[in-house]
Amino acid sequence: MKRNPKKIWFRRILRLLAILFLLLSLCGAAFLFYFAYLVLSIDDLPEAQQALTTRFFYDDGEVLAERYVENRYKIPLEEIPLAVQWGTIAIEDRHFRKHYGIDIGGICRALLRNLRERRIVQGGSTITQQLAKNLFLSPERTWKRKIEEAALTIHLERTYTKDEILEKYLNTIYYGHAAYGIEAAARTFFAKRAKELTLAESALLVGIPRGPRYYSPFYNEEAAFRRQALVLERMEEDGYITAKEKEKALAEPLKFRSLSEEEHGLYYLEYLVSEDLKRFHEGDTDQFYRSGLQIYTTLNREMQKAAEEVIANLPVQKTDESGVRQPQGALIALDPQSGEIKAMTGGRSFEETMLNRAVPPTRRSPGSAFKPFVYAAALENGLTADSRFSCEPLSIEDPWSGELYEPTDFGNHFHWRELTMREAIKVSCNVAAIKANLLIGPEKSVEMAKKLGIKSNIQPYASLPLGTFIVSLLEMTSAYAPFANGGIRAEPIFIKKIVSPNGEILFKNKTQKEQVLDPRIAYIMTDMLKDVFAPGGTAAAIRDLINRPTAAKTGTSDSYRNVYMVGYTPDLVIGLYIGNDDEQSLEVSSGSLAVPTWGEFYRAAVRGLPVQDFPRPQGLVDVSICPETGAVQSDHCTLEGYTEIFIEGTEPGTDCAEEGCPYVRPRFWWPWPPLWNRSRAE
Incomplete structure (x- = not known):
């Protein structure tokens, strides 16, 4: 009997369909088993470690700078405006409060619309799915990843409330310009906290994540406002806002933050991170900037702003081969009581040159700014503010360097007279400083400089007072x-404290203090250095x-x-350096360049600070001195004397009469002719 071909093909098709159904059933069962395994095995998914923004603050708590790999701040849902929450749900996932992580209806609607438009115009991912991608998954597009995404989505829905999911989502979503999360977005686009956003600002930000570059108001303002209008329309449709509120938001003018805002403290921050904070990142600055500290x-x-301004505005003499304006300069201001650095800049512009001239390894000769250390050592070794040195030609063989040394004063001149230590400081006499250095021994001057804070290598040469070595401005x-x-x-x-993202104080700085100098010597040195501003001073x-004071x-x-110029008040020390990077001559002295620049910063820095005097310690005496002999002025001396400060016990032990001062009147002196006979004599 001949078989019917149609029946044969029909049976074959049935068998094939049965096999396909069986295979699909097995695949489906395997998929369900794998999916169930994934969901059930995720019992305690650890919190994803996301990069946070590291922030630096001024001493008044205002933000100095932000450093990040991903600009991100974690804030609670209570600090996120309802407009942001409502707008996000309206534009990203309208059924967020109703579904269990995966919106089948939303997927179908998105698929149909994309087919109708012949391009992808709508996504089907829910807020929970997007959160799963952002927190835990790689960006690859595979079936395995899709299954894992679905499993993680279900896990998130099982583990967290809708509000918790929304909070996590709004703290992780990308808004462009390295801003992750709504807080970073608010700061980036509007320079304000998220909780301060208006409805109009919220709607604009909510629209950005769909296309962070395309909808950025910095790149495409027109597209950003179109997207804002769509968000507001969806919010009205879903009953979150009224038509009147929508129209008011659309009419609100928005003021965006300038992307070109000037940053301050760049030299300071670079030094802080590379040197002072090295122990907190062990050289891995990328990880440090992720820490959220x-x-x-x-x-x-x-x-800080004043310091940067005065250095940036230094007169330009030339531009070097690298295009860097010369001369360059550096300025440091610190609190002498706490050691806190209040201002620091290492050049005209960090963008122009990153070389920080304020701190090591940059070192330069300080010139006569080193002399106070020599004179402090002299006071410590028995000399006084009234000790006298003749300023005249001097030729010596330096016992430490072995070279013949013939110092001169500024401009190769001499004063050709005796100068007291006070006068020598006022006019910056080189010969007097060198004689004081040789009198006490240069090693004593080196010892004093080290004790006060000089760490660079300096040698005990006769020329030491003239700063013939190199040190840093710091x-x-x-x-x-x-x-x-x-x-x-x-x-x-450089830092007061470091706080973790959770508010825990990780480090708190304590000022390390040490009494390194007799307070009486410090006071006398200060009193002498005040005269630098007097007529005739440098x-x-x-x-x-x-x-x-x-x-x-x-x-x-x-x-x-x-x-150089270094000066101070009781609550502020200001150090200034100016010079060419190639150390070619400036062809001007400190009086012509450093002094007016220092004064400009001083005027700005002390504005608003209380006026204080240097406290006078016990153990000092004021003595009237005879200018002719340097002894205590006799009551019978006819010269106009001056008052000098001495450490008690170091003042002159004799008066000028005993020293044979020719201007002392006889003890029993009468005018001649006698007063009662003067008319007759005339």
Whole structure:
């Protein structure tokens, strides 16, 4: 009997369909088993470690700078405006409150619309699915990843409430310009906190995540506002806002943050991260910037801006081969009592040159700004502010270097007379300083400099007072601080504390203090350094700016290569350096360049600070001195004397009469002719 071909093919098709059904059933069962296994095995999914923004603060708590790999801040849902929450749900996942993580209806609607438009115009992922992708999954597109995404989505829905999911989502979604999360977005686009956003601002931000670059108002303002209008329309449709509120939001003018806002403290921050905070990141700055730490610095906002301004505005003499304007400069201001750095800049512009001239390894000759350390050592070794040195040609063989040394004064001149230590400091006499150095021994001067804070390698040469070695500006500025602080040295500090993202204090700085100098010597040094601003002093040009007790010393290195000025009040030490990076001559002295620049910053820095005087310690005496002999002025001396300060016990032991002063009247002296007979004699 012949078989019917149609029946044969029909049976074959049935068998094939049965096999296919069986295979599909097995695949479906395997899929369901694998999916169920994934869901059930995720019992305790660890919190994803996401990069947070590391922030630096001024001493008043205002933000100095932010550093990040991903700009992100975690904030609770209570600090996220309802407009942001409602808008996100309306535009991203309208059925968020109803589904269990996967919206089958939404997927179908998105598929049909995309087919109708012949392009992808609508996604089917829910907020929970997007959160799963952002938190735990790689960006690859495979079936395995899709299954894992679905499993993670179900797990998130089982583990967290809808509000918790929404909070996590709004803290992780990307808004462009390295901003992750609504708080970073609010700061990036509007320079405000998320909780301060208006309805109009919220709607604009809510629309960005669909296309962070296309909908960025910085790149495409028109598209950003179209998207904002769509968000507001959806919010009205879903009953979150009224038509009147929508129209008001559409009419609201928005003010965006400028992307070109100037950053301050860049030299400071670079040094802080690379040196002072090294122990917190062990060289991995990328990981450090992910940490979300809050670093409270010692910088004063107004002083920092003033420091940057005066250095940026230095007169330009030339531009070097690298396009860097010369001369360059650096400025440091610190609190002598706490050691806190209040301002620091290492050049005209960080973008122009990253070389930080304020801190090691950059070192320059300080010139005569080093002399106070020599004179402090002299006071410690028995000399006084009234000790006298003749300023005249001097030719010596330096016993330490073995070279013949013939110092001159500024401009190769001499004073050709005796100068007291006070006078020598005022006019910055080189010969007097070298004689004082040789009298006590240069090793004593080196010892004093090290004690006060100089860490660089300096040698005990005869020329030591003229700063013929190199040190950093940070060293010089901090070494002057004990003069301002009663002989107490406070180690310089750059940060006050470091706080974790959770608010835990990880590190709190403590000022390290040490009494390194007799407070009486510190006071006498300060009193002598005040005279630098008096008529005839090296900084007399700015004496009209000095509106409170202030002491200072200028310095010009050999061949005018560098100019220095370090000065202080009881609550602020200011150090300034100016010079060419190639150390070619400036062809001007400190009085012409450093003094007016220092004065400009001083005027801005002390504005608003209380006027204080340097506290006078016990154990000092004021003595009237005869200018002719240097002895205590006799009651019968006809010269106009002056008052000098001495450490008790170091003042002159005799008066000028005993020293044979020719201007002392006889003890029993009568005018001649006698007063009662003067008319007759006339």
